[in-house]
Amino acid sequence: MSLATSYYSDDAKTHDRITGLAGSHARTRANIAQAVRHGIPIRAAIVEVIADQRVERAAADLMALGVTRIGTDRVRGIGRGASTPPRVAELCGRCGRTKAAVSPDGEVWPCVMARWMSAGNVRATPLADILGGDRWRSLVSTIPRSPHRMVCNPDCKPAQGDGSDCAPA
Numbered sequence: 001m002s003l004a005t006s007y008y009s010d011d012a013k014t015h016d017r018i019t020g021l022a023g024s025h026a027r028t029r030a031n032i033a034q035a036v037r038h039g040i041p042i043r044a045a046i047v048e049v050i051a052d053q054r055v056e057r058a059a060a061d062l063m064a065l066g067v068t069r070i071g072t073d074r075v076r077g078i079g080r081g082a083s084t085p086p087r088v089a090e091l092c093g094r095c096g097r098t099k100a101a102v103s104p105d106g107e108v109w110p111c112v113m114a115r116w117m118s119a120g121n122v123r124a125t126p127l128a129d130i131l132g133g134d135r136w137r138s139l140v141s142t143i144p145r146s147p148h149r150m151v152c153n154p155d156c157k158p159a160q161g162d163g164s165d166c167a168p169a
Helices: 012-019 024-037 055-065 127-131 134-141
Strands: 003-006 042-048 069-074 107-109
Touching: 003 024, 012 024, 024 042, 024 055, 042 055, 055 069, 107 127, 127 134
Parallel strands: 003 042, 042 069
Antiparallel strands: none
């Protein structure tokens, strides 16, 4: 088990403005610190949503909390960032090939960002059957492999050897 979270800024007002929730920065930061204290593996993504959101300072703040797996990304046209119906072209191109996402209610997706691509539910079907099934293969085959997305971005840390999605790891 591991945790993943988004973190938008080291500045509480900016973070709360992006989430639209007063106090979300303090709660997110406290939960991250608690996970680190308990030794729960955690990765954080800093999604660049607005100009001047202090991405570099947010990364430094996360490192000070003890988070070592930090990535950055842009807002994608999927999930909450979508203004049009979701498109597989917005995915990274590795979805479903080495990992799967399982929602709290049991839905299985090739990626947490591909929630419209349900392959089944573990409450009704064993996970091994879902991942070995025709529906899973069909869904994953629709996600184009994107060689340009396989290139490490500047915040990739392959030397950590943590099994992350970065190809050199």
